[in-house]
Amino acid sequence: MALNIQRAPYETADRRNRPTEEDELDQEEDAMAQDYSEQVHFEDGMNDLDRTASYGSQSGPQDIQAQLQAAATPLEYQATLETKFASYDNYCSLFHYILNSEGPVDLDVPTYYWAWDVIDEFIYQFESFCRYRNRIARSTSPTSSEDETSEAALLRENPNTWGCYSVLNVLYSLIQRSQINEQLLAMKRNEDPNTVAGDYGTRPLYRMLGYFSIIGLLRVHCLLGDFSLALKTLDDIELNKKAMFARVMAAHFTTYYYVGFSYLMLRRYADAIRMFSHILVYVSRTKNFQKNAQYDSVSKKNEQMYALIAICVAFNPMKLDDTIHTALREKYGDQLVRLQRGGPESLGLFEELFRSACPKFISPTPPDFDHPAVNVDPVDHHTAIFMSEVRNTMFSPTIRSYLKLYTTMDLKKLAGFLEVEPEQLRSWLLVNKQRSRQTRWSEGALLEGETVNMSDLDYALQGDLIHTSEAKVGRKLVDWYLRNLVRTY
Structure with a gap:
C-alpha cells in the first residue's frame, strides 16, 4: 500500500469551557x-x-x-x-x-x-x-x-x-x-x-x-x-x-x-x-x-x-x-x-x-x-x-504513617522500626517525596499541567534528621505505639 504520510502538526491551544470544580x-x-x-x-x-x-x-x-x-x-x-x-x-x-x-x-x-x-x-x-x-x-x-x-x-x-x-x-x-x-x-x-x-x-x-x-x-x-x-x-x-x-x-x-x-x-x-x-x-x-x-x-x-x-x-x-x-x-x-x-x-x-x-x-x-x-x-x-x-x-504508606507522629525524627531510629538499613530508608524517603509531587492537568494539552504536592504530609531531610509538618501525640506514647505496630504489622 503506497500512502504518503505527512504527520499533521500538533499545536497546543487553550481548551475553553473546561470544568475546574x-x-x-x-x-x-x-x-x-x-x-x-x-x-x-x-x-x-x-x-x-x-x-x-x-x-x-x-x-x-x-x-x-x-x-x-x-x-x-x-x-x-x-x-x-x-x-x-x-x-x-x-x-x-x-x-x-x-x-x-x-x-x-x-x-x-x-x-x-x-x-x-x-x-x-x-x-x-x-x-x-x-x-x-x-x-x-x-x-x-x-x-x-x-x-x-x-x-x-x-x-x-x-x-x-x-x-x-x-x-x-x-x-x-x-x-x-x-x-x-x-x-x-x-x-x-x-x-x-x-x-x-x-x-x-x-x-x-x-x-x-x-x-x-x-x-x-x-x-x-x-x-x-x-x-x-x-x-x-x-x-x-x-x-x-x-x-x-x-x-x-x-x-x-x-x-x-x-x-x-x-x-x-x-x-x-x-x-x-x-x-x-x-x-x-x-x-x-x-x-x-x-x-x-x-x-x-x-x-x-x-x-x-x-x-x-x-x-x-x-x-x-x-x-x-x-x-x-x-x-x-x-x-x-x-x-x-x-x-x-x-x-x-x-x-x-x-x-x-x-x-x-x-x-x-x-x-x-x-x-x-x-x-x-x-x-x-x-x-x-x-x-x-x-x-x-x-x-x-511499597513502604511509603508505612513510612508516611510513622512520620505523621513526629515533627522531628532520627533517620536511624525510623530505620530500626522498619528493620532496614538507614541508607535504604534514605532512598525510600527521597523516592516517596519525589512521587508526592505530580503534574496535574486542568486545561490545555493533556501533557501539560501544574506541579503540585499531592500528599498532606511534607518532610525534609537534614543530615540524619527528618523534619515533618506536624506531630499528633506525645513522644512516649509514640515510642510504645511504634513498637507494638511493628510487632503486629
Missing part, C-alpha cells in the same frame, strides 16, 4: 447523560446491512459499499491465518482506494457509529494479529506440531503483514487527508472549519474517518508503550460532551480508558483517577437507556477500570465520587485495604490487578522466529516496569 464536573456529566439519552433513540441503519464474516479481494467503486460494510464487521474469533491475511489485504485495498483516488471518494456514510466501527475493528485486528504472531514465535520449537511449524513459516515469510508501520501509515494518512486537526483548531477559534478542510475534509467519509483515526492513534501508541505520544495525539480534541467521540459510547469509553491508563503509567495518578471516574460515572448514569449492543461492548471493561482506580488510589489516596467509592468498596474492599497498606504482601495483588486491567500490549517489530527465547511478551515487559515502581513505593 467538582460541582461543574457533576453538572457536565449530568448534561452528557441527558444528551446521550436523546441520541440513542435513533437507529444507525447498520442493522439493515447484510454483514458477512469474510472479506473479498476485489476493489473499486463497484464494490466499495460491500468493502465498507466488511471493514466494520468483526472477524470471526476462530478465523484462520489465511483469513487474517485476506482481511489485511482487504483493508489495504479499501484505504488505498479512499486515500489515493484521483479525487475525494463520493460516498454517503451511514453514521458516526460506522466510522468508529471501521477504525476500531482495523486496530483490533492489528492488535490481535501481533499478539498471535508473538505467541507463535515464542512457542515454536523442534517439537512443535506440523501446523504450528507451517504457521510460523508463513508468518516469517510475511513480516510486513499487519505491520506497525502500515497501520500508523493509514491512521496518519486519514488524518492528513481530512485536515481534521486543522478543522478542530478552527472550531476552537470559533471559525468555520470548512475554510481549512479542503476538498477531502468537507466530505463526511473523510472527516469521520480522520477524526476517529486520532482516537485510534491514542490507542495504538498506548499499546506500543509510548504513553506521552498517546496523550499528545489528543492535543486538538477537547474532552467534553460536545466532542464527536462522545456520541459513540464505545469511542467515548475507549478514549477515557487509554487517556487514564497513559496517565497512570506516567505516574500522574490524580489525573488517571479523574479520567477513570468520569467515564465510570457516565456509564452508570446512562446504563438504563443505552443500546444493548453498545453497552455490552463496554460493560466488560468496567471491572478493569475499577481495578485501575484501586491501583491509583493506593498510590495516591484522594476523595472519590460517592458512586465510584461505593462500587470500589463492593468490588475490592479487602484488596483495597491490602493495596493501601503496602509492604511486600501487596506485590502479588498489584501485579494481579495490573495484568487483568492493562491493555494487551504489542511489540512494534516482528518477532525473531530463529531465536524464540529472545522474544519477550510485551505484557510481561510493561508489567515488570510497573512492578519496579510498586517496589520503590
Whole structure:
C-alpha cells in the first residue's frame, strides 16, 4: 500500500469551557447523560446491512459499499491465518482506494457509529494479529506440531503483514487527508472549519474517518508503550460532551480508558483517577437507556477500570465520587485495604490487578522466529516496569504513617522500626517525596499541567534528621505505639 504520510502538526491551544470544580464536573456529566439519552433513540441503519464474516479481494467503486460494510464487521474469533491475511489485504485495498483516488471518494456514510466501527475493528485486528504472531514465535520449537511449524513459516515469510508501520501509515494518512486537526483548531477559534478542510475534509467519509483515526492513534501508541505520544495525539480534541467521540459510547469509553491508563503509567495518578471516574460515572448514569449492543461492548471493561482506580488510589489516596467509592468498596474492599497498606504482601495483588486491567500490549517489530527465547511478551515487559515502581513505593504508606507522629525524627531510629538499613530508608524517603509531587492537568494539552504536592504530609531531610509538618501525640506514647505496630504489622 503506497500512502504518503505527512504527520499533521500538533499545536497546543487553550481548551475553553473546561470544568475546574467538582460541582461543574457533576453538572457536565449530568448534561452528557441527558444528551446521550436523546441520541440513542435513533437507529444507525447498520442493522439493515447484510454483514458477512469474510472479506473479498476485489476493489473499486463497484464494490466499495460491500468493502465498507466488511471493514466494520468483526472477524470471526476462530478465523484462520489465511483469513487474517485476506482481511489485511482487504483493508489495504479499501484505504488505498479512499486515500489515493484521483479525487475525494463520493460516498454517503451511514453514521458516526460506522466510522468508529471501521477504525476500531482495523486496530483490533492489528492488535490481535501481533499478539498471535508473538505467541507463535515464542512457542515454536523442534517439537512443535506440523501446523504450528507451517504457521510460523508463513508468518516469517510475511513480516510486513499487519505491520506497525502500515497501520500508523493509514491512521496518519486519514488524518492528513481530512485536515481534521486543522478543522478542530478552527472550531476552537470559533471559525468555520470548512475554510481549512479542503476538498477531502468537507466530505463526511473523510472527516469521520480522520477524526476517529486520532482516537485510534491514542490507542495504538498506548499499546506500543509510548504513553506521552498517546496523550499528545489528543492535543486538538477537547474532552467534553460536545466532542464527536462522545456520541459513540464505545469511542467515548475507549478514549477515557487509554487517556487514564497513559496517565497512570506516567505516574500522574490524580489525573488517571479523574479520567477513570468520569467515564465510570457516565456509564452508570446512562446504563438504563443505552443500546444493548453498545453497552455490552463496554460493560466488560468496567471491572478493569475499577481495578485501575484501586491501583491509583493506593498510590495516591484522594476523595472519590460517592458512586465510584461505593462500587470500589463492593468490588475490592479487602484488596483495597491490602493495596493501601503496602509492604511486600501487596506485590502479588498489584501485579494481579495490573495484568487483568492493562491493555494487551504489542511489540512494534516482528518477532525473531530463529531465536524464540529472545522474544519477550510485551505484557510481561510493561508489567515488570510497573512492578519496579510498586517496589520503590511499597513502604511509603508505612513510612508516611510513622512520620505523621513526629515533627522531628532520627533517620536511624525510623530505620530500626522498619528493620532496614538507614541508607535504604534514605532512598525510600527521597523516592516517596519525589512521587508526592505530580503534574496535574486542568486545561490545555493533556501533557501539560501544574506541579503540585499531592500528599498532606511534607518532610525534609537534614543530615540524619527528618523534619515533618506536624506531630499528633506525645513522644512516649509514640515510642510504645511504634513498637507494638511493628510487632503486629
